[in-house]
Amino acid sequence: MMRHALCAAALAGFIACAATAAGKPADQAAPLGKRLFDYHCASCHGTGIGNPGAAMKPGTDALRVKYGGELPALLSERTDLTPETVAYFVRNGVSVMAPYRKTEIDDAQLAALGTWLSRNNPDLKRR
Ligand code: HEC
Numbered sequence: 416m417m418r419h420a421l422c423a424a425a426l427a428g429f430i431a432c433a434a435t436a437a438g439k440p441a442d443q444a445a446p447l448g449k450r451l452f453d454y455h456c457a458s459c460h461g462t463g464i465g466n467p468g469a470a471m472k473p474g475t476d477a478l479r480v481k482y483g484g485e486l487p488a489l490l491s492e493r494t495d496l497t498p499e500t501v502a503y504f505v506r507n508g509v510s511v512m513a514p515y516r517k518t519e520i521d522d523a524q525l526a527a528l529g530t531w532l533s534r535n536n537p538d539l540k541r542r
Contacts, residue, residue, distance in 0.1 A: 446531055448531025451527060452531060452532065456528075458472065471488070474512065497529070497539065498529025502529055505520060505528065
């Protein structure tokens with residue numbers, strides 16, 4: 416009995432240590448929408464260089480060309496996005512951006528993404 420209790424305590428300690436080592440506390444404090452963006456979208460819409468030959472990541476590069484500098488190439492810096500716009504593109508896709516199924520990004524996650532990407536839109540009343 417005593418032995419089991421010790422094992423259980425040791426196991427709990429191990430799990431706690433493993434969890435601390437794996438997760439970065441700063442990232443976990445970020446809003447859900449930002450964490451989802453970093454996970455699903457930043458590979459194309461983030462900063463930094465893209466595949467060999469591309470100056471930027473494909474989403475960032477395509478939007479730089481599309482708006483010719485009139486809007487930020489980075490989605491995370493846009494001030495004109497609404498949750499509806501984000502939902503439209505996420506569910507329908509565009510160009511090399513494939514649509515996301517509800518099994519990949521469910522409606523609650525999509526809402527969080529939309530909230531985060533439209534957080535700087537002055538036309539949206541903050542509740
Ligand atoms: C495989 C790369 C890729 C991924 C992953 C990706 N996108 Fe895109 N996305 C693009 C490209 C490329 C465009 C621009 C297409 C065009 O109009 O030329 C785009 C366009 C968009 C647009 C339209 C912006 C505008 O003003 O036209 C939105 C909104 C968007 N993406 C949101 C997202 C979100 C949110 C995610 C993550 C859930 C995501 N994208 C993931 C490549 C990607």
